[in-house]
Amino acid sequence: MKRNLQKSILLTIVSVFVVFLLAACGTTNNPSTSSDATEKSAATDNGTTSASTHLNVALFWLGSNLDPAEEWNGWTLTRAAIGETLIQFDENMKLVPKIADTWERVDDTTWHFHIREGVTFHNGNKVTADAVKKSIERSIELNERGKATVPVASMTAEGQDLTIKTTEPYASLLGNIAEPLFIIVDTSADTSKFKSEPIATGPFMVTGYTPDQEIQVKKYDGYWGGAADVDTLTLKYIKDDSTRALALQSGEIDVASNVGRSSLALFQDKSQYTIDEIPSLRTQFVWFNTTNPLLSDPEVRRAISYGIDREMYANTLVGGQAAKGPFTSALPFGYDKITGYDYEPEKAKQLLDGAGFKDADGDGIREKDGKKLSLQLILNSAYESDSIVAAAMQSQLKEIGVQLEMTSYEDLTDHQKSGNYDLALTSINTGITGDPQYILDFYFMTGAEWNVGGYSNPKLDEVITRLHSEFDVEKRYALAAEAQQMILDDAAYMFLTYTPINIVSKSTVQGATMYPIDFYLLDRNIKVGQ
Amino acid sequence: MRAFRLVILQNRWFTFLLSLTVFWIVLAMVAPLLAPHDPLATNFARVLQPSSAEYPLGTDQLGRCVLSRLLYGARTSLLLTFMMIGIVFVLGVAIGVIAGFARGLTDTVLMRLSDTLMAFPGLIFAIAVVGMLGPGLFNTVLALSVVWWAKYARMARSLVISLQQKEYVAAAAFSGARKIQIIGRTILPNMISPLIVMAMMDVGGMMLSISGLSFLGLGAQPPNPEWGAMLNEGRRYLQTAPWLLIYPGLAIFSTVIIFNLLGDSLRDVLDPKKNTA
Numbered sequence: 001m002k003r004n005l006q007k008s009i010l011l012t013i014v015s016v017f018v019v020f021l022l023a024a025c026g027t028t029n030n031p032s033t034s035s036d037a038t039e040k041s042a043a044t045d046n047g048t049t050s051a052s053t054h055l056n057v058a059l060f061w062l063g064s065n066l067d068p069a070e071e072w073n074g075w076t077l078t079r080a081a082i083g084e085t086l087i088q089f090d091e092n093m094k095l096v097p098k099i100a101d102t103w104e105r106v107d108d109t110t111w112h113f114h115i116r117e118g119v120t121f122h123n124g125n126k127v128t129a130d131a132v133k134k135s136i137e138r139s140i141e142l143n144e145r146g147k148a149t150v151p152v153a154s155m156t157a158e159g160q161d162l163t164i165k166t167t168e169p170y171a172s173l174l175g176n177i178a179e180p181l182f183i184i185v186d187t188s189a190d191t192s193k194f195k196s197e198p199i200a201t202g203p204f205m206v207t208g209y210t211p212d213q214e215i216q217v218k219k220y221d222g223y224w225g226g227a228a229d230v231d232t233l234t235l236k237y238i239k240d241d242s243t244r245a246l247a248l249q250s251g252e253i254d255v256a257s258n259v260g261r262s263s264l265a266l267f268q269d270k271s272q273y274t275i276d277e278i279p280s281l282r283t284q285f286v287w288f289n290t291t292n293p294l295l296s297d298p299e300v301r302r303a304i305s306y307g308i309d310r311e312m313y314a315n316t317l318v319g320g321q322a323a324k325g326p327f328t329s330a331l332p333f334g335y336d337k338i339t340g341y342d343y344e345p346e347k348a349k350q351l352l353d354g355a356g357f358k359d360a361d362g363d364g365i366r367e368k369d370g371k372k373l374s375l376q377l378i379l380n381s382a383y384e385s386d387s388i389v390a391a392a393m394q395s396q397l398k399e400i401g402v403q404l405e406m407t408s409y410e411d412l413t414d415h416q417k418s419g420n421y422d423l424a425l426t427s428i429n430t431g432i433t434g435d436p437q438y439i440l441d442f443y444f445m446t447g448a449e450w451n452v453g454g455y456s457n458p459k460l461d462e463v464i465t466r467l468h469s470e471f472d473v474e475k476r477y478a479l480a481a482e483a484q485q486m487i488l489d490d491a492a493y494m495f496l497t498y499t500p501i502n503i504v505s506k507s508t509v510q511g512a513t514m515y516p517i518d519f520y521l522l523d524r525n526i527k528v529g530q
Numbered sequence: 531m532r533a534f535r536l537v538i539l540q541n542r543w544f545t546f547l548l549s550l551t552v553f554w555i556v557l558a559m560v561a562p563l564l565a566p567h568d569p570l571a572t573n574f575a576r577v578l579q580p581s582s583a584e585y586p587l588g589t590d591q592l593g594r595c596v597l598s599r600l601l602y603g604a605r606t607s608l609l610l611t612f613m614m615i616g617i618v619f620v621l622g623v624a625i626g627v628i629a630g631f632a633r634g635l636t637d638t639v640l641m642r643l644s645d646t647l648m649a650f651p652g653l654i655f656a657i658a659v660v661g662m663l664g665p666g667l668f669n670t671v672l673a674l675s676v677v678w679w680a681k682y683a684r685m686a687r688s689l690v691i692s693l694q695q696k697e698y699v700a701a702a703a704f705s706g707a708r709k710i711q712i713i714g715r716t717i718l719p720n721m722i723s724p725l726i727v728m729a730m731m732d733v734g735g736m737m738l739s740i741s742g743l744s745f746l747g748l749g750a751q752p753p754n755p756e757w758g759a760m761l762n763e764g765r766r767y768l769q770t771a772p773w774l775l776i777y778p779g780l781a782i783f784s785t786v787i788i789f790n791l792l793g794d795s796l797r798d799v800l801d802p803k804k805n806t807a
Contacts, residue, residue: 242766262591262766312574317591381747384766391592391752395572406752407665 052231053528055509057521058244058256059215062237065195066209069142074180079521080235081228082217083183083200086113086132087174089517093281093331093434095174099127099184099201100162108169108471109153115160119224121186122205129157134187136164136177144449149176149438169469171476175433180519203228203524213237229511229527241384248273248504254528255505255512257521260384261319267504276514279330280501281431283323284385286377286494287416287424287453294373295422301491302341303351307400308393309343314497317392318385323495325484326430326439330498330516333436334481340488340495348400359401366401374403375422378415381408386425389496416452424452427499431517436480440464444487455492537799544795550788558604565598569755578771588773590764596773599755600781606756607785610671611737615729617675622682623725627713629683630690641687644680652677653739660748667756670749674739678732685728689721696720723800731793734786741782757782 059076068074068083077083086100097103100113119127133155140146150173153165166173176182185191186199196209203223208216215235219228236253238244245263248256259267267273288295288304295301310322324340327333352358357366357373366373377394381387387408394404404423409415416424430439442448445464446456463483470476487493503514503521511525538545557564566586573593581588587596629640647655652674659673660666693699694717702716741758743749750756752763757778764774 242768260766262770265770309574316574316577387763388591392572392574394753395570395592398570408747 053229054232054234055230055255055526055528056234056236056253058238058247058253059235060239060241060244060256060258062212062215062239065211066198066206066215067142067191067194068180068183068185068198068200069139069146069194071143072181074183075519076215076235077183077198077200077202078180078519080202080215080217080233081204081522081524081526082202082206082215083180083185083198084202085178085180085182086115086184087178089178089434089515089519091513091515093431093516095178095434099132103174106163109166111164111166111173113162113164115162116224117160119201120222121189121201122199122220123186123189124222125186125188125199127184127201129160129162131186131188132162132184133157135184136182138185138187138191139182143181145442146181148441148449149179149433150182169471171468171471172433172435172437175435176438178434179432179438204233204522207232223524225524228524233522233526240382245504248506254509255503255522255526257501257503257514257518259502259504262384264502264504270507272507273504274507274509274512275502275504276512277500277502278514278516279320279328280499280518281328281331281429281516282427282499282501282518283326283328283430284318284389284425284427284496284499285323285326286496287421287426288455288492288494289419289422289424289453290456290492291419291454292375292422294371294375297355298491299351299355300357300373301494303348303355303400304397304402305341305491305494306344306348306351307402308396308494308496310341310496311343313389313392317388318497318499320500321498323497325488325495326443326493327436327480327484328430328498331431331436332477334477334484337478337481338484338488341491345396345400352401357401364398364401365403372403373401374405376405376407377423377425378407378409378412378421379425380410380412381406382410383427385497385499386427390425419452419454423494425496429518432519434517436476436483437464437467440467440480440483444483444492453492455490457486457490457492460486460490541795541799544792544799547788547792547795551792554604554785554788555608557601558608561598561601561605565595565601567595567598569594569598569602570753571595578767578774580771580773587777588771590760590774591767591771594753596760596777599760600757600777603755603757603760603778604781604785606667606750606754607737607740607758607782610667610740611733614671614675614678614736614740615733617671618678618682619725619729621675622679623686625679626683626686627690627717630687630694631709631713637687640683644683647677647680648684650677653742656739656743657746657748660743665748665751667750667754670740670743674736674743678736681732682725682728685725686721689724690717693717693720727793727797727800730796731790733789733793737782737786737789 063073084098087095088098090096101116103113151167153167156163189199197206204217205220218232221227241260244256247253314322329335356368359366379386443450467479505512510529577593579589629637656673663669744756744758745762750759760778767774
């Protein structure tokens with residue numbers, strides 16, 4: 001009896017094995033398994049005349065709530081076409097009118113905006129210069145970043161005319177006011193509800209919001225540019241790159257941005273999917289914690305900077321382009337004028353030897369005065385390109401005798417700000433205002449909010465301060481190049497790659513365009529074609 | 531020796547499983563000799579390649595040899611599992627014996643403590659512990675041990691209590707043996723075989739728990755190869771490079787099932803009723 005039972009167990013196991021193996025072969029040979037998903041969407045397409053149209057869109061990031069004045073939440077609202085700013089960037093990073101239809105610089109500290117006629121908030125209220133003024137004041141009041149990026153001395157509103165006076169000559173005001181922090185909201189509405197239901201001006205308005213999960217929106221019929229084509233949208237927060245790709249493949253969502261590079265191959269079938277990939281303004285970089293005694297020596301930071309092969313990361317691992325400085329080659333901020341770091345492991349070793357770090361005990365890790373050159377790198381490994389590059393750095397730095405320990409966190413912000421790390425890997429959009437000043441102010445000035453590595457160079461501070469009052473564009477870019485070179489010479493940061501960004505949608509979906517600046521994703525033109 | 535030969539001959543199924551287990555352990559021990567490459571060596575020129583003569587099981591996203599990583603991963607997985615079994619076995623049995631002997635307040639306190647621990651879902655509790663201590667292999671083992679000993683303590687306690695009723699224990703006490711002698715010479719040898727069976731049956735489950743925590747990124751940290759961590763890293767390539775998941779998956783699957791079956795048949799072998807039949 002026993003023998004027979006055992007035999008049958010063994011047989012079951014063997015057959016399970018075989019089925020597994022066969023199934024595995026099957027999937028490799030034909031990757032397109034989502035035919036019924038397209039049928040489903042095709043079915044909804046045919047019903048456009050009678051039934052309402054609905055799209056599911058994946059968000060790769062969702063903030064703490066929906067109030068644009070808090071943190072970076074505004075970015076979600078512009079991506080979802082819920083909120084709009086006075087002016088915005090187009091595909092070529094030029095500023096184009098949105099709620100303001102014209103604007104001009106009156107003198108060094110005075111700017112004039114004319115608010116477009118016929119723009120209304122989601123509750124039907126008219127957008128006047130006064131409403132815009134109050135909305136901007138609200139953003140400045142509630143957000144540190146607002147105060148710093150738009151230094152307002154006074155604002156006057158008259159009918160549809162808004163005049164902003166800045167406290168000092170401030171050249172980057174236009175770009176800064178296009179940041180989604182300054183989404184125009186109706187401050188006369190109940191602002192306490194903005195966390196879940198902001199009243200803005202975009203083609204879509206919020207009907208439901210589940211924190212950390214999804215936003216439900218419907219089209220706003222009174223939109224000044226004409227009501228959108230799609231009736232309702234569900235914006236689902238899917239933070240993991242590969243999960244997002246799977247959701248797209250299963251038909252759960254119709255549009256996704258930032259699909260992981262490893263998954264792009266799955267969407268090559270042009271009859272089913274459209275891939276739009278462009279170079280982004282995102283720079284993947286590392287903060288060095290310069291307060292760590294091991295990293296306070298610039299020679300050590302330089303050595304580490306020479307010890308990693310950016311070209312190879314960009315070419316074979318994550319795509320995009322090897323980085324030199326903080327600003328991508330797509331931005332005219334002096335990329336051609338600066339000198340970055342190449343992969344020179346021998347030079348790296350020499351520098352470390354020179355700095356007194358030698359591997360005396362033969363374990364492959366250098367040490368000095370008994371302290372091992374072992375560093376902790378923090379990252380969020382849900383981002384595919386970050387986790388791959390981190391592992392590659394770990395392996396390459398080991399060759400020059402530097403040990404890297406990786407710790408992954410879901411929410412990095414707190415850990416970055418705590419300063420409780422040696423290296424912190426992330427990627428940021430460095431072109432967010434179409435001008436170099438913002439990033440230089442916030443990431444590199446001594447004591448700046450995002451200068452979390454404690455880097456300080458008074459000469460650099462001075463160059464950045466000069467940038468504030470320089471209005472000539474060419475001279476601004478020259479100053480920016482000078483500042484970048486200083487940062488690179490100090491090796492206070494390590495710039496890795498310029499990330500490509502993509503948007504993948506079902507081929508039935510039209511009007512999803514990728515902007516180099518990732519403020520935007522949807523607009524009123526999104527629609528489901530025939 | 532003769533008894534051992536009898537066991538081997540009479541229980542072919544058990545012998546077969548035992549040799550498979552030994553095979554795995556030997557494989558893990560001689561991993562450095564068998565592995566064609568350094569498991570940590572990256573080769574960016576050959577990223578995500580399917581199996582070839584140079585890389586029998588293909589390469590991962592950093593061009594590391596999957597076969598070498600699997601072999602080294604076996605070391606981590608097996609070593610950790612046995613280490614954990616060792617810890618919880620000693621800890622659990624010690625606590626159980628103390629509780630069973632002392633009875634009274636000590637017993638109540640220890641057993642309520644183990645009841646409390648057993649009321650938690652083990653893996654979730656371990657995740658919480660690792661979350662507090664920070665990720666890492668050592669913390670994983672610690673976290674799982676904290677949860678796992680309770681089972682052994684209960685078992686050991688009930689065995690001690692029932693064995694104390696036996697005549698030969700009473701005889702030992704009457705002949706003047708001290709408590710510590712009774713425990714060491716009379717009770718422990720008689721309670722060890724059910725506990726060993728239990729430990730054997732647990733190996734699979736523990737291996738799964740360790741791999742599970744590593745899969746969640748809480749156990750083995752990159753670049754160290756560990757099967758669960760390999761699954762996690764390969765997860766993104768499920769469709770484009772399935773070998774990154776299939777091989778570690780099969781490794782976990784086969785090892786766990788072998789240990790489970792071995793535990794099962796060990797119970798049969800040690801079952802006194804069966805031997806008399």
